[in-house]
Amino acid sequence: MIGPVPVATPDEMESLGRRIATIVDPGDILLLNGSLGAGKTLLVSGIAQALGVDVQVTSPTFLVVRKYEGVLPLTHVDVYRLASTAEFTDLELVEAAADGVLAIEWGGAVRSALPPDLLAIDIKVEERDLRSVTFRGEGEWDVRRLAELTT
Ligand SMILES: Nc1ncnc2c1ncn2[C@@H]1O[C@H](COP(=O)(O)OP(=O)(O)OP(=O)(O)O)[C@@H](O)[C@H]1O
């Protein structure tokens, strides 16, 4: 586990996302958890910037999924409104995103439908604008890559 990493502003959250982009590989799954407005979408926006995605990332809440073209393709999913894990499985997003990075907001809800190896990122709202971010590699996800994030 790495963290909690303090993140004091929205800009810092995007900047953390840009650093995460430097350690991801094709096939990586990022599971984003944290309450409403914690900063999950902002973190994905930072990842997208560093992957060279040239449009602004917005919340995919109503569309469920968006795929962006960057240095690596970035698939951004928000499962908040999905009724069931089965519905998630039916979308076959893990397969569709395998050539790039898959970032799932509220991912904990569909954990059982995902492969064992992934990076879980938890964002906790501390006070006002302060967030703390914790990284946990699950399964065989190579946590050594995380060392570069905090240096
Ligand atoms: N330190 C911070 N890091 C991230 N966001 C912050 C921070 N401080 C304040 N904010 C604000 O919190 C909000 C985060 O919004 P964002 O859409 O990224 O959250 P979210 O976790 O994706 O929410 P949702 O659950 O609705 O998808 C923004 O309005 C942002 O300006």
Ligand SMILES: [Mg+2]
């Ligand atoms: Mg969001």
